[in-house]
Amino acid sequence: MDPDLALLLNGIVSGLLLGGLYAAAAAGLSVSFGMLDVVNIAHPAFMVLGAILVALLQGATGLDPLLLAALVAPGFWAMGALLYGAYHRFFERRGDEAIQGLAFFFGVMFIIEIGIVLAVGPEQHFADAAWADTTWRLGEIDLPLRMLVPAAVSLAAIGALALFLRHGFTGRAIAAVSQDREALRLLAIDPVRIKRFAFGLSLALAALAGGALAVVQPVDAASGHIFIGRVFAIVIMGGLASLGGCVLAALAFGVVENVTATFYGPSWSPAVAFGALLLVLAVRPQGLFGRAA
Amino acid sequence: MEGLSRRGLGRAALAAAMLPAAARAQSTAANAPAPAGEPIRIGCSMSLSGGLAGNGRPAAITHRIWAEDVNARGGLLGRPVQVVVYDDQSSGANVPGIYTKLLDVDKVDLVVSGYATAIIAPAMPVVMQRNKVFVSLLGSGVNTDFRYDRYFSISPTGGRIKETFAKGFLDVAMAMEPKPRSIALVNLDSDFHQRAAESARFLARQHGLRVVYDRAYPPSTVDFSPIIRAVQAARPDLVFVGSYPPDTAGLLRAASELRVNFPMMGGPMIGPHITAQKLQLGPILNNLVVWDVYAPEPTLQFPGMQALLERYQPIAAREGADALGHYVPPLAYAQMQVLEQAVRRVGSLDQAALAADLHAHRSDTVIGPLEFDAMGEWTEERNLYTQYQGIQGNGIEQFRRAGTQVILYPPRYRSGELRKPYTAGAA
Numbered sequence: 001m002d003p004d005l006a007l008l009l010n011g012i013v014s015g016l017l018l019g020g021l022y023a024a025a026a027a028g029l030s031v032s033f034g035m036l037d038v039v040n041i042a043h044p045a046f047m048v049l050g051a052i053l054v055a056l057l058q059g060a061t062g063l064d065p066l067l068l069a070a071l072v073a074p075g076f077w078a079m080g081a082l083l084y085g086a087y088h089r090f091f092e093r094r095g096d097e098a099i100q101g102l103a104f105f106f107g108v109m110f111i112i113e114i115g116i117v118l119a120v121g122p123e124q125h126f127a128d129a130a131w132a133d134t135t136w137r138l139g140e141i142d143l144p145l146r147m148l149v150p151a152a153v154s155l156a157a158i159g160a161l162a163l164f165l166r167h168g169f170t171g172r173a174i175a176a177v178s179q180d181r182e183a184l185r186l187l188a189i190d191p192v193r194i195k196r197f198a199f200g201l202s203l204a205l206a207a208l209a210g211g212a213l214a215v216v217q218p219v220d221a222a223s224g225h226i227f228i229g230r231v232f233a234i235v236i237m238g239g240l241a242s243l244g245g246c247v248l249a250a251l252a253f254g255v256v257e258n259v260t261a262t263f264y265g266p267s268w269s270p271a272v273a274f275g276a277l278l279l280v281l282a283v284r285p286q287g288l289f290g291r292a293a
Numbered sequence: 294m295e296g297l298s299r300r301g302l303g304r305a306a307l308a309a310a311m312l313p314a315a316a317r318a319q320s321t322a323a324n325a326p327a328p329a330g331e332p333i334r335i336g337c338s339m340s341l342s343g344g345l346a347g348n349g350r351p352a353a354i355t356h357r358i359w360a361e362d363v364n365a366r367g368g369l370l371g372r373p374v375q376v377v378v379y380d381d382q383s384s385g386a387n388v389p390g391i392y393t394k395l396l397d398v399d400k401v402d403l404v405v406s407g408y409a410t411a412i413i414a415p416a417m418p419v420v421m422q423r424n425k426v427f428v429s430l431l432g433s434g435v436n437t438d439f440r441y442d443r444y445f446s447i448s449p450t451g452g453r454i455k456e457t458f459a460k461g462f463l464d465v466a467m468a469m470e471p472k473p474r475s476i477a478l479v480n481l482d483s484d485f486h487q488r489a490a491e492s493a494r495f496l497a498r499q500h501g502l503r504v505v506y507d508r509a510y511p512p513s514t515v516d517f518s519p520i521i522r523a524v525q526a527a528r529p530d531l532v533f534v535g536s537y538p539p540d541t542a543g544l545l546r547a548a549s550e551l552r553v554n555f556p557m558m559g560g561p562m563i564g565p566h567i568t569a570q571k572l573q574l575g576p577i578l579n580n581l582v583v584w585d586v587y588a589p590e591p592t593l594q595f596p597g598m599q600a601l602l603e604r605y606q607p608i609a610a611r612e613g614a615d616a617l618g619h620y621v622p623p624l625a626y627a628q629m630q631v632l633e634q635a636v637r638r639v640g641s642l643d644q645a646a647l648a649a650d651l652h653a654h655r656s657d658t659v660i661g662p663l664e665f666d667a668m669g670e671w672t673e674e675r676n677l678y679t680q681y682q683g684i685q686g687n688g689i690e691q692f693r694r695a696g697t698q699v700i701l702y703p704p705r706y707r708s709g710e711l712r713k714p715y716t717a718g719a720a
Contacts, residue, residue: 011522015516117341122346124542124570257516258516265508
């Protein structure tokens, strides 16, 4: 195979795998920010909290990190439900959710980061899965399981969530609350209860993304910072409340970053990826799959 | 939250520094007269939380050990020493305020820096305004612009980074047979790594090497496989990489997945310096040539070093800091020793006299004798280039033994021979 073609194909494939991780990181935010209109800037910090928990549990039990991520996800769901309760009580109910709510989640982010340092130290943590050292080869194409398995599990989880949102009663109520919360009341559904449940779901997704992240790279308390810009960009590019759009945007982000890094150098990757975001917003201000206002 | 974190951690660190010091002084100072009077207070900003805390906390532990040692020996000028430390949260923006408080409110007698260029540089204007001697820890080229004559750097890079930083890597490489003809340069887009890459670029030209890949990557990079794949496609004989811990792990894992085979790879890849990453990467480190500041090799044992590590490691285990302490603690202890010896020689805390003394005299430290040039850098650079050899599995004990991380450069400390190629753990 032509070396440049092999580089291009590998750039695309590795970009898709990277996009799978981005999708996991952004899907929860798509629920909280896109559907519930809660600007949870602490979402990547919750993902890092999940990653460090998974790494510590993996060190203690030897279980598979992605299985552990699934096991800690219900705890994150409960934490999310409690957190939303506090947010609603002190900010949303009073109509202070814009700036004060943002400050609240900034505070949550700092508390998580400092809490991690105080509890487990500032060192990096990593989950070592048995399969992570294996790389499959399809001709000239490399498929490292370190990237492939987390991406596949993440996409499967997002697919299950999409089915739930489309076909489950509560799932459809979550989709509805993003469109018209007053209409929900007419159906005798409490929008606050639905939002509490959905916010819990978004943090459960953060825990799953954390499990994937702990396999892909070492994490410390501040590792979430590099994801803040990316996950918000992906959710906006995908069209806020659209999970499908979020996944597509995440995969596009990954491919653009990796192909650019391969041929033009990694310094250009963020510029080109965020340039693509601007281009999409110029053509479709509502994002790839968003509804026009 | 900021106040709670900074003050809380600062007070905790201060209390922790004083209590063990007092206890140890009571129990071990049988022969030395007990220090008396007002303590000599030494202030510093330290990254006890945030991204730099992985190295800041070991430095803070080491400063406490130094204070205990000095107090056990009768103190300094007959007075006990106290380290006053505030958490800068790894943010340079907090540093000027911390030094202002240390100097104007706490009225400390001496100041030293926290860890890394990003924390040292913001302290410089405050320290310079008060004409204080300032001994820094692992900063690179901080005084190039300030040109402050009371600045002293504890960093092995020396003052001529461009001419000397990558010299060891290239000297070792050019001794290989067959001689390498090309080099790839990969570095993180940061001040330290840009300087390192500039040195490699400069020296590669001098050696007549063809630079076939020369790219920087941003700190936000997550997937490193495109970089390694592009380097592979350029087919270099040498790969010089400058990276920080998360990137180093990503780069080396990508190298392992892509089955690299380079005659020699390495450089200032900060990461295996931290024990957790040594254990995590294990055999992937075999044959990697890494810039370092200390390795537990017989050629690099100076008085006090082993005792320091034996004191440090149990404390680190209790406090969840870096387990082995081979990277920052030796330099952090030397940082305090330099200041201590100057005070003893001068016999007072006169800042001008201390600065003149440090320029004029050699200091003997746990990392060997140190002398400073007019800019406060070491008169003789001591960039170590080491190679990991024979690592099996992920156990910690092998990293305590000589022979696991042999020194290739400089020749006076050499403890082993280069092994090639670098294959990222492939048998």
